[in-house]
Amino acid sequence: SDEYKLVSKKWKVSPTTIDLGDGVCIKDGDMAIIAGPCSIESEDQIKKVIAHLQESGIRMMRGGVFKPRTSPYAFRGMGIEGLKLWHDLASAAGIKIVTEVMQVSQIEEMYPYTDVYQVGARNTQNFNLLDELGKVDKAVMIKRGISGTIEELLQSAEYVFSGGNEKLILCERGIRTYERASRNTLDLNAVPILKAKSHLPVIVDPSHGIGIREYVPQMALAGVMAGADGIIYETHEVPEKAYSDGQQTLDFAQSARLADWIRKTFEMR
Numbered sequence: 001s002d003e004y005k006l007v008s009k010k011w012k013v014s015p016t017t018i019d020l021g022d023g024v025c026i027k028d029g030d031m032a033i034i035a036g037p038c039s040i041e042s043e044d045q046i047k048k049v050i051a052h053l054q055e056s057g058i059r060m061m062r063g064g065v066f067k068p069r070t071s072p073y074a075f076r077g078m079g080i081e082g083l084k085l086w087h088d089l090a091s092a093a094g095i096k097i098v099t100e101v102m103q104v105s106q107i108e109e110m111y112p113y114t115d116v117y118q119v120g121a122r123n124t125q126n127f128n129l130l131d132e133l134g135k136v137d138k139a140v141m142i143k144r145g146i147s148g149t150i151e152e153l154l155q156s157a158e159y160v161f162s163g164g165n166e167k168l169i170l171c172e173r174g175i176r177t178y179e180r181a182s183r184n185t186l187d188l189n190a191v192p193i194l195k196a197k198s199h200l201p202v203i204v205d206p207s208h209g210i211g212i213r214e215y216v217p218q219m220a221l222a223g224v225m226a227g228a229d230g231i232i233y234e235t236h237e238v239p240e241k242a243y244s245d246g247q248q249t250l251d252f253a254q255s256a257r258l259a260d261w262i263r264k265t266f267e268m269r
């Protein structure tokens with residue numbers, strides 16, 4: 001059978017815990033908060049985000065240094081030098097790094113500076129990339145494909161898992177539907193379904209899911225109530241000046257408030 005197997009609950013009943021070290025975990029029965037800018041932009045920006053995360057008790061920072069942009073003329077990221085700089089600052093602050101890997105050749109150069117390799121929605125079915133990430137002993141977060149089904153996301157996870165890497169996280173980030181009033185359609189149905197089908201932790205990304213800053217908080221909380229094991233969202237000191245995805249990015253005050261609401265909502269779940 002070509003059905004997914006290893007990521008299924010039929011194969012392993014107990015939920016998989018992702019331990020990033022220093023007491024930072026992503027796991028069932030807990031609420032991971034991952035926040036940061038869409039793109040890493042400068043040393044100054046990194047420092048400001050880290051200070052905000054520390055004040056808010058957030059231990060995982062997201063940010064892209066290799067950015068998949070629709071237009072080739074848009075900002076495409078600081079590259080490996082940006083990641084090195086970020087890693088210096090984040091590790092000194094006890095903060096873990098979640099960042100996108102776009103292609104096989106980047107895996108090795110990113111390795112010393114990365115805690116979670118993010119596979120972006122445009123690469124969910126890049127099977128060569130998934131094969132190679134299967135050989136790495138670091139966590140991988142796979143985002144659902146832009147027009148990908150739940151089944152296809154699980155099959156992509158199966159590629160990494162069957163390659164030998166069991167440190168896997170699934171991420172619902174919205175799918176493309178006929179609806180144009182929002183950037184994507186956040187499929188919250190996927191959360192309980194993924195949790196029922198798989199032992200892997202499930203994270204919700206309301207920023208890319210709806211794409212509109214003012215609605216990110218309520219969709220994040222809806223994700224918590226849907227059963228997510230964590231939320232990943234975009235924040236920046238001045239969202240209007242962000243190099244990418246500013247329209248869906250929270251400022252630090254909004255982010256601090258949201259982190260608080262996420263924790264309170266999780267306690268009520």
Ligand code: PEP
Nearest residue numbers: 038120121122143173208
């Ligand atoms: C991102 O996290 O900034 C990103 C590009 O996400 P996605 O792959 O879900 O579009």
Ligand code: MN
Nearest residue numbers: 038234244245
């Ligand atoms: Mn983004």
